[in-house]
Amino acid sequence: MRTTLIIPTRNAEPYLDALLAALELQTRQPDHVLVVDSSSSDATVPRLRAWGADVRVIDASRFNHGGTRRWASEQTDADALIYMTQDAVPADPHSFAHLLAELDGAPDIGAAYGRQLPHAGADLLAVHARAFNYPAQSQTKRLSDAPRLGIKTCFSSDAFCAYRHAAMDAVGGFPADVIGSEDAYLAARLLMAGYAVRYAASACVYHSHDYTLLQEFKRYFDIGVFYGREGWIRDAFGAAGGEGRRYVISELEMLKNSHQLHRLPEALLRSGLKLVGYRLGHMEKWLPASLKPHISMFGNYWRRPAVAGSDQRTG
Template identity: 45%
Template sequence: MNIQLIIPIYKPDNKLLDLLRQIKKQTIKDIPLLIIDSGSNDEYKNEIKDMDCLVKKIAPGTFNHGGTRQMGADMFPDKDVYIYLTQDAILADEYAINNIVKVFNDDNVGCAYGRQLPHKGATIFATHARLFNYKNKSYIYSIEDKEKYGMKTVFNSNSFAAYRGKALKDVGGFPTDTILSEDMYVTAKMLLRNWSVAYCAEAKVYHSHDYTIWQEFKRYFDIGVFHAREAWIRKTFGKAEGEGKRFVISEIKMLLKEEPLLLFEMVFRDGMKFLGYKLGLNEKILNKNFKKKISMNKSYWK
């Protein structure tokens, strides 16, 4: 199978170096890699000397979650599978790439994503988010599963995701005008075109974020904006609020068991996430400058 690995980067830290070292340890050898660099000090230069790696430099202001990823695919139009990683996702073992590629032996699979484990030392909130969203059992969903799983059917994560080239072309590639969640957008489009989405629990990366409460608010505002502007996804697959309720219940159980004193912070944290999401859903009534201030992706509001 002809694969292409693509990693967009911006001011990376040492996690990128760890990721590059793990790529070289994979059971699939000499994986062709494209690094799309929108801002770095070339600190990774020595690490890629012995890799089949192309670096594409772009201006920081031109980065776009979907558009930049599509640019990477367009640079290699004949690849069978495109694998995307973020700079802070570290492959957990030498089989990660091989395991996610294997799911494409099923001709119906259009895209796949791997399991995310919390980084060492992650907060209990970051740890719970990974344990809740990324279980240890693989599955494959098709459009028929939306009646049972709702919004969960279109879940995906470009921190470690793979796309069949044919399926990506079939849906017109990544969107260039979404604030984030380009992965969910493509997954939804693929499901509607009768492709399937696979979750591969055996393909693992370490990836988590220790967001502050304010950062959580801003991220969920952006998610709300995405759901408002791509309302067809909620209309077709259901609202996200149901999954949110299950998340909160699971979080309470974990905190009661391990860190009960953090329940008060959880209430405030989740309340801010909910407020941010609701503001995002109603962003049309908000001033553009205000939206830019409370958004995590400020460049979107130019």
């Protein structure tokens, strides 16, 4: 199975020491490493080129979470594509080998995403988020699981995910223009076309975020925009409300077990901001265009000159 590793970057230098060291230790090396850099102003590009990566530089204003990944997939004819983010670090030398083995575990598996562990020193709430969304047990999800799993059926993550290239092409690949959640979009397309999505708990990376309250609000605004625009996903897999309630209950239980109930007001405020952000995202078509960049994690998405990904200029 010929494999290309694809990593979008933007001023990634703070992450490169850990990332490159972990990549060099992998027992299963990709045949090609393609980096798509959004005009970094630090040493990201020269460092990665010196390391041996194929680095393509695009205008930062034209980056799109779906369109740029779609364009990258068109630059390679590899059988499997591993997508990572610049801040995800393989947790052991077998991360790639395990991920590809689980992708190849059944002929109908179109995507396999790995387990995300919290970075050392991560906040307790970030630790809970990783444990809730990335448990220790692997799972294969098919469309028939939607009545049981709901919106979680199409949950996936491009922080560390491998796709069968032929399956991607069969369902049209990543969307050309999307604010985020391109991984859920592609997983949903795969599932609805009869493919399976594998959660590969054996393949681990370190990847977590200690979001501020404002960042949580903005992040869920963007998620709300995505699901508000992609109503077909909600129709096929259900709304996210039930999963959100389960998350809050799990988080409160974690605070109790960790003897940190003094953080209960913060946790409840954080959950409230997520809900408000998500609901506002659903209503974004009624919001002033001038407001949207200020309440979004991806302000440039609202300022972009054209649909990014349809004309990725490299240099």
